[in-house]
Amino acid sequence: MTENSPLSSIFYTLRPAEVLGLLETGPDGLTDAEAAARLGRYGPNELAQAHKISPLVIFFRQFASLLMLILIAAIAISLISGEVLDAVVILAILLACVILGFIQEYRAEKAAAALAKMAAPTAVVIREGREQAIPSREVTPGDLLVLHTGDRVAADARLLETVNLKADEALLTGESIPVEKHADALSPADAPISDRTGMVFGGTVVTYGRGRAVATAAGMSTEFGRIAQMLAEVEVEKTPLERRMATIGRVLAAICLSVALGAMLLGILRGEELWPMIIWGVSLAVAAVPEALPAVVTGALAIGTTRMARRHAIVKRLPAVETMGCTTVICTDKTGTLTKNEMTVRRLLVDGKLVEVTGSGYDPEGEFLTDGQGGAFTGDHVVLQQAAWVALLCNDASLGEDAGVWQVQGDPTEGALLVLGRKAGLDRADLLEKYPRVAEIPFSSERKRMSTIHQGPEGLLMLLKGAPESLLPWCARILTGQGEKSLDGAEKETITQAAEAMAAQALRVLGLAYRQLAAMPELAPRSEEQDLVWVGLVGMIDPARPEAETAVRRCHAAGIRVIMVTGDHPDTARAIAEDLGILPREKGAKGVLTGQEVNAKDDAALLAALDEVTVFARVSPEHKLRLVRLLKGRGEVVAMTGDGVNDAPALKKADIGVAMGITGTEVTKETAAMILADDNFATLVAAVEEGRAIFDNIKKYLIYLLSCNFSEILTLTIAIVLGLPLPLVALQILWVNLITDGLPALALGVDPKAPDIMQRPPRSSREGVFTRSVTVLLIVISLHLTLILLPLFAYYVIYNPHRLASPAQALIQAQTMVFITLVLAEMVNAFNCRSDLHSLFTVGFFRNRFLVASVLLSLGIMVAVIQWQPLAALFHTRSLGLMDWLVAAGLSLTIFPVVEFTKWLLRRRAPALGPGSGPDL
Numbered sequence: 001m002t003e004n005s006p007l008s009s010i011f012y013t014l015r016p017a018e019v020l021g022l023l024e025t026g027p028d029g030l031t032d033a034e035a036a037a038r039l040g041r042y043g044p045n046e047l048a049q050a051h052k053i054s055p056l057v058i059f060f061r062q063f064a065s066l067l068m069l070i071l072i073a074a075i076a077i078s079l080i081s082g083e084v085l086d087a088v089v090i091l092a093i094l095l096a097c098v099i100l101g102f103i104q105e106y107r108a109e110k111a112a113a114a115l116a117k118m119a120a121p122t123a124v125v126i127r128e129g130r131e132q133a134i135p136s137r138e139v140t141p142g143d144l145l146v147l148h149t150g151d152r153v154a155a156d157a158r159l160l161e162t163v164n165l166k167a168d169e170a171l172l173t174g175e176s177i178p179v180e181k182h183a184d185a186l187s188p189a190d191a192p193i194s195d196r197t198g199m200v201f202g203g204t205v206v207t208y209g210r211g212r213a214v215a216t217a218a219g220m221s222t223e224f225g226r227i228a229q230m231l232a233e234v235e236v237e238k239t240p241l242e243r244r245m246a247t248i249g250r251v252l253a254a255i256c257l258s259v260a261l262g263a264m265l266l267g268i269l270r271g272e273e274l275w276p277m278i279i280w281g282v283s284l285a286v287a288a289v290p291e292a293l294p295a296v297v298t299g300a301l302a303i304g305t306t307r308m309a310r311r312h313a314i315v316k317r318l319p320a321v322e323t324m325g326c327t328t329v330i331c332t333d334k335t336g337t338l339t340k341n342e343m344t345v346r347r348l349l350v351d352g353k354l355v356e357v358t359g360s361g362y363d364p365e366g367e368f369l370t371d372g373q374g375g376a377f378t379g380d381h382v383v384l385q386q387a388a389w390v391a392l393l394c395n396d397a398s399l400g401e402d403a404g405v406w407q408v409q410g411d412p413t414e415g416a417l418l419v420l421g422r423k424a425g426l427d428r429a430d431l432l433e434k435y436p437r438v439a440e441i442p443f444s445s446e447r448k449r450m451s452t453i454h455q456g457p458e459g460l461l462m463l464l465k466g467a468p469e470s471l472l473p474w475c476a477r478i479l480t481g482q483g484e485k486s487l488d489g490a491e492k493e494t495i496t497q498a499a500e501a502m503a504a505q506a507l508r509v510l511g512l513a514y515r516q517l518a519a520m521p522e523l524a525p526r527s528e529e530q531d532l533v534w535v536g537l538v539g540m541i542d543p544a545r546p547e548a549e550t551a552v553r554r555c556h557a558a559g560i561r562v563i564m565v566t567g568d569h570p571d572t573a574r575a576i577a578e579d580l581g582i583l584p585r586e587k588g589a590k591g592v593l594t595g596q597e598v599n600a601k602d603d604a605a606l607l608a609a610l611d612e613v614t615v616f617a618r619v620s621p622e623h624k625l626r627l628v629r630l631l632k633g634r635g636e637v638v639a640m641t642g643d644g645v646n647d648a649p650a651l652k653k654a655d656i657g658v659a660m661g662i663t664g665t666e667v668t669k670e671t672a673a674m675i676l677a678d679d680n681f682a683t684l685v686a687a688v689e690e691g692r693a694i695f696d697n698i699k700k701y702l703i704y705l706l707s708c709n710f711s712e713i714l715t716l717t718i719a720i721v722l723g724l725p726l727p728l729v730a731l732q733i734l735w736v737n738l739i740t741d742g743l744p745a746l747a748l749g750v751d752p753k754a755p756d757i758m759q760r761p762p763r764s765s766r767e768g769v770f771t772r773s774v775t776v777l778l779i780v781i782s783l784h785l786t787l788i789l790l791p792l793f794a795y796y797v798i799y800n801p802h803r804l805a806s807p808a809q810a811l812i813q814a815q816t817m818v819f820i821t822l823v824l825a826e827m828v829n830a831f832n833c834r835s836d837l838h839s840l841f842t843v844g845f846f847r848n849r850f851l852v853a854s855v856l857l858s859l860g861i862m863v864a865v866i867q868w869q870p871l872a873a874l875f876h877t878r879s880l881g882l883m884d885w886l887v888a889a890g891l892s893l894t895i896f897p898v899v900e901f902t903k904w905l906l907r908r909r910a911p912a913l914g915p916g917s918g919p920d921l
Contacts, residue, residue: 010189011158011199011216011217012158012186012187012191012196012198012199013186013187013188013189014158014186015184015186016158016159016160016183016184016214019158019214019216020160020214023141023142023214023216024142025142025143025144025214027126027144028126028128028129029125029126029127029128029129029142029143029144030127030128030140030142030143030144031127031128032127032128034142035127035138035140035142035143038140038141038142039138039140042140042141042218042219043219044137044138044219045136045137045138045139045140045154045155045202045218045219046136046137046219047219047220047224047225047228075091121135121136122134122135122136122154123135123136123139123143123145123154123155124145124146124147124148124151125139125143125144125145125146126143126144126146126212127143127144131146136154136155139154139155139215139218140215140218141155141215141216141217141218142214142215143155143214143215144160144212144213144214144215145157145200145212145213145214145215146210146212147165147200147206147210147211147212147213148206148210149206149207149208149209149210150205150206150207151205151206152203152204152205152206153167153200153201153202153203153204153205153206154202154215154218155202155215155216155217155218155219155222156199156200156201156202156215156216156217156218156221156222156223157199157200157201157213157214157215157216158198158199158213158214158216159181159182159183159185159198159199159200159211159212159213160183160211160212160213160214161183161211161212162181162182162183162209162210162211163209163210163211163444164208164209164210164442164443164444165180165181165182165206165208165209165210165211166178166179166180166181166206166207166208166209166411167179167181167200167201167204167205167206167207168204168205168207169193169194169201169204170335170336170567170644171203171204171644171645171646172193172201172203172204172223172224172227172567172644172645172646173192173193173194173567173644173646177343177412177413177508177542178207178208178411178412179194179197180197181197181198181199181200181209181211182197182198183198183211184198185197185198186198187199190596190599192567192594192595192596192618192619192620193223193567193620194567194618195618199216200213201222201223201224202217202218202222202223202224202225203222203223203224203645207411208411224645226621227621227645227646227648227649230621230622230625230649262717264277266717266720266721267720267726270720270723307690308674308683308686308687308690311683311686312661312676312677312678312680312683313674313675313676313677313683313686313687314661314674314675314676314677315673315674316672316673316674316675323637323639323655323656323673323691324639324656324674324684324687324688324690324691325688325690325691325692325693325694325695325762325763326637326691326692326695326762326763327560327637327638327639327655327656327688327691327762328559328560328561328636328637328638328762329560329561329562329563329631329636329637329638329639330555330560330561330562330563330638330639330640330641330684331563331565331624331627331628331631331638331639331640331641331650331654332562332563332564332565332640332641332681333564333565333566333641333642333643333644333647334564334566334568334572334573334576335542335566335567335568335643336643336660336662336679337641337642337643337660337679337681338544338545338548338564338576338580338582338681339542339543339544339545339548339576340360340361340542340543340544340545341542342360342361342362342408342412342415342416342542342543343412343413343415343416343508343540343541343542344357344359344360344361344362344416344419344540344541344542344543345357345416345417345419345420345538345539345540346507346539346540346541346543347502347507347537347538347539348368348384348387348536348537348538348539349495349498349499349502349536349537349539350381350383350384350387350479350535350536350537351381351383351384351479351480351481351536352480353370354370354498355368355369355370355384356368356369356370357369357420357423359419359423360543360545360546361406361543362399362406362407362408362415362419363406363419364399364406364419364422364423365423366423367423368381368384368423368424381481382479382481383479383480383481383535383536384424384536385424385426386479386514386535387420387424387512387535387536387538388420388421388423388424388426389421389426389431389463390463390464390465390512390513390514390535391417391418391420391421391465391512391538392417392418392421392426392428392431393428393431393432393435393437393452393454393463394450394451394452394463394464394465394512395414395417395418395428395465396410396411396414397409397410397411397414397415397417397418398410398418399415399418399419399422399428406419412542413508413510413540416540417465417510417538420538434456434457435454435455435456435461436454436455437452437453437454438453438454438455438460438520439452439453439520439521440452440453441529443466447466447470447529448466448467448469448470449464449465449466449467449470449471449529450464450465450466451463451464451529453517453520453521458516459516459517459518460516460517460518460519460520461514461515461516461517462514462515462516462517462521462529463513463514464511464512464513464514464515464529464532465510465511465512465513466510466511467509467510467511468495468496468499468509468510468511468537469496469499470511471511471512471513471532471534472492472495472496472511472534474513474529474530474531474532475487475492475513475532475533475534476530476531476532476533477532477533477534478491478533478534479533479534479535479536484533487534495534495537498537499511499537502537502539503571504571505539505575506541506569506571506572506573506574506575506576507539507540507541507575508539508540508541509537509538509539510537510538510540511534511536511537511538512534512535512536512537512538513532513533513534513535514532514533514535515529515531515532515533541572541575541576542572542576544576544579544580545680545681545682547680547681547682548580548681548682549579549580549581550682551680551681551682551684551685552580552581552582552681553581554685554758555684555685555688556581557758557759558685558688558758558759558760558761558762559760559761559762560688560762561614562582562614563582563613563614563615563616563627564576564577564582564583564614564615564616565616565619565623565624565627565640565650566615566616566617566619567617567618567619567620567646568617568618569617569618570589570592570594570615570617570618572617573592573615573617574588574589574591574592574615574617577591577592577614577615582614582615583614583615587612587614590612591612591613591614591615592613592615592616592617593609593613593615593616593617594616594617594618594619595616595617595618595619595620595623596618598616598619598623598626598627599623603630606626606627606630607630607634610627610630610631620646621646621647621648621649621650624640624642624646624647624649624650625649625650625653627650628640628650628653628654629653632653632654632655637655637762638654638655638656639654639655639656639657639658639684640653640654640656640657640658641657641658641659641660641676641681641684642657642658642659642660642668642672643659643660643668643679644668645668647659647668648668648671651668651671651672652671656673656674657671657672657673657674658672658673658674658675658676658684658687659671659672659674659675659676660675660676660679661675661676661677661678661679662677662678662679674687685758688758689753689757689758692753692757692758692760692763693751693753693754693757695763696751696753696754696757697748697749697750697751698749699771699774699836700748700749700751700833700834700835700836701745701748701749701833702770702774703774703777703778703781703833703836704744704745704748704826704829704830704833705745706778706782707777707778707781707782707785707829707833708736708785708822708826708829709737710778710782711781711782711783711784711785711786711789711822712728712733712736712822714782714783714786715727715785715786715789715790715793715818715822716728716733718786718790719790719793722790724793724794724797725797725811725814726815727789727790727793727814727815727818728815728818728819728822729815729876731874731875731876732815732819732875732876732877735865735875736819736822736823736826739823739826739858739861739862743853743854743857743858744826744827744830744851744854744855744858745830746850746854747830747848747850747851747853747854748830748833748834748848748851750848750850751834751848751851752847752848754835754838754843771836773836773837773906774836776902776906777833777836777899777902777903777906780898780899780902781829781832781895781898781899784894784895784898785822785825785829785895788821788825788891788894789818789821789822792817792818792821792887792891793814793815793817793818796810796813796814796817796818797810797811797814800813800814809878812876812877812878813878813880813884815876815877816866816877816878816880817880817884817887817888819866819875819877820862820866820880820885820888821887821888821891821892823858823862824859824862824888824889824892825891825892825895827855827858827859827892828892828893828895828896829895829899830851830855831845831851831855831896832895832896832899832900834848834851835903836903836906837903837906837907838903838907839900839903839904840896840900865877866878866879866880867879867880
């Protein structure tokens with residue numbers, strides 16, 4: 001699409017007349033013919049649709065990984081060798097993985113469509129001197145837009161005239177309070193979007209007042225379009241788990257298949273029959289390849305996803321759960337994430353006393369405290385009551401409860417005043433009945449105050465609220481506990497200093513005043529808004545979530561750094577960050593960087609600043625994206641939270657994007673890998689915990705499965721090299737594979753979390769599954785099993801009392817002993833593998849009830865395979881006597897003390913080994 005306006009990036013630096021001249025339009029707007037011509041030249045006012053990928057392509061793309069190809073080969077090999085049951089099991093695993101992958105990727109393709117829905121469906125424009133409603137896609141640069149309260153702006157536009165105009169730009173900037181707009185406002189060329197008060201932007205909403213503006217950019221040239229372009233250019237990267245599993249699959253496949261092929265060739269060279277050895281080698285290959293790896297990984301992630309859903313987190317991409325486990329940095333938005341996105345009165349200055357107001361958000365429950373002492377300043381204090389009275393009546397918002405949730409309709413600032421009145425025990429409906437409004441002087445940016453006139457039993461009353469500097473000069477008296485008294489210059493200075501102190505704490509400050517009137521005025525503000533009675537100061541802020549401080553503290557304890565990235569004012573951001581512990585108070589302003597300061601730094605300087613700065617304020621989407629890229633570039637695993645459209649590109653670029661479920665837009669929800677249904681930052685801590693547990697469980701599974709597989713391969717290969725018969729027949733190999741890769745392996749994938757899991761530092765993104773402790777255990781377990789199985793087989797082959805009378809039966813008994821001893825040892829080993837460092841006595845024998853049940857079930861099946869004649873004939877086994885069972889059980893139990901001793905040695909050397917000492921797999 002062509003650029004919709006070549007000057008779209010500088011219109012906010014020009015005066016309205018200059019903009020009209022450059023766009024060649026006037027007070028009557030464009031002619032219909034000119035509008036049509038421009039629409040043809042610049043294209044429709046809509047976001048470009050990304051190239052859609054066919055669902056069929058997405059489906060078949062799931063088969064592209066090497067592990068999937070190995071599974072397909074395993075199915076074919078199993079069918080060739082006649083093992084239909086194995087083929088069916090592997091096929092079920094493959095289809096489950098493919099379906100899950102398809103669902104995840106198909107959802108990701110819908111992000112651009114969600115962004116397009118944010119555009120206004122219609123717009124009111126002036127063409128040929130007439131107001132007319134047109135589809136928003138037909139708005140073109142030069143069109144005159146007519147804006148009213150509640151309208152969604154159709155395109156980026158320079159304001160020409162305004163009447164008390166405010167716009168909610170949170171979707172673009174993260175600014176929690178609607179922005180006041182002014183037609184004559186000029187901004188410097190490098191001003192962030194939140195400071196371009198002479199502009200309105202497509203997709204934002206007019207919350208108050210009215211105005212006219214000339215469209216300067218449409219479609220992909222708007223700020224929304226720019227974000228859509230950024231979103232399209234950001235590629236979704238594989239998670240650390242996906243990268244590791246791909247590498248593990250390739251390496252294990254190469255090792256196992258090579259060994260299986262080598263063993264098969266050795267058998268053929270030794271004189272074994274060709275076709276039986278091919279079948280045997282194929283069976284060994286199927287047993288060696290960890291075809292259950294995708295199932296266990298998927299199962300562990302699915303269990304984590306279910307747990308997260310119970311804790312109000314919806315996971316869209318399964319690997320994202322594990323990624324949270326190795327997160328080192330969380331870049332979090334402020335508004336609606338760390339805060340409630342509900343303005344709340346925190347402080348009052350009335351009757352010379354500073355009053356703390358408890359409670360948070362729109363829930364009208366709270367107390368009034370002075371000097372930290374509850375009850376010292378009750379809600380029925382005469383001046384406090386008067387302040388609440390003014391706050392309720394000089395107000396256009398409404399407060400209501402819906403399904404147990406308190407909500408405000410209207411301006412958030414006025415909503416906070418309504419809640420204040422309710423906390424003081426007043427009811428607005430009752431007050432309005434007693435003091436109905438008969439007139440008003442609306443808020444204006446010039447006056448910076450609002451006045452309402454009410455008819456009461458005492459006569460006419462004028463109530464006022466506004467900026468302290470706009471009210472205080474017109475006040476002649478002040479209300480105290482003893483009644484009204486004269487207000488002198490010294491007291492005014494004290495009030496001014498108190499207002500400045502509140503503002504320095506990032507509070508939004510309003511003054512309250514009133515005046516009795518003798519008769520209905522002509523509503524001329526300068527003549528009637530004077531000789532006022534000062535009531536007090538109100539300081540409010542969008543408060544931090546009560547649980548956010550605990551969540552931040554838990555992140556720090558887990559070694560995770562929290563960085564606030566917001567479009568809000570730096571003072572507001574700093575105050576919230578200090579309250580939550582994100583920014584140490586001793587750092588103050590040094591720990592905060594604005595978007596303009598970010599622009600002034602090159603990448604090296606910004607990286608250096610990242611070591612000290614934990615708050616970024618007044619930032620744009622480009623800034624957020626740049627921060628994520630820099631953090632990832634130095635090896636951090638980055639989680640990014642957000643709710644607005646402006647967060648979407650950074651969410652997509654981050655290792656894990658987390659969207660807000662309540663306040664989040666559809667764009668962020670579709671882009672993110674995880675959605676917090678309750679918008680609760682504390683839920684991220686639960687996600688970290690689950691992610692760490694999932695990685696632990698995958699590691700347990702790999703130790704278990706690979707130690708079993710390696711011992712099988714070593715035993716069978718060395719037996720061939722030594723000239724011994726085959727210790728296991730093909731069907732026994734496949735059965736051992738099915739038993740070990742089945743229920744016990746899946747039970748390890750859902751093992752309970754370790755108690756110290758949130759006291760560990762994050763794993764390095766370079767740390768692989770095969771840490772040194774894992775590698776040592778794999779070697780020890782594989783060698784030990786081989787060293788008990790080979791001598792056992794040799795003994796039963798050479799010294800079996802039946803060998804002379806029936807050599808075939810003797811071989812079957814020897815193979816049966818290897819078969820049952822191997823399975824029993826692997827069942828014992830399943831408990832060993834519940835931790836790669838901690839003793840089983842510490843971890844607990846019976847904490848994993850699924851593992852206990854799966855081992856008992858597997859043992860029951862094995863007894864039937866050995867002792868029940870129909871199954872014994874099928875699996876080429878023979879019944880064993882009591883002494884044989886005791887020998888097999890005794891040998892299998894030896895793996896337990898060997899592994900416990902190995903873990904003890906590893907624990908003693910653990911500080912020297914450290915995390916990340918294994919190869920990058």
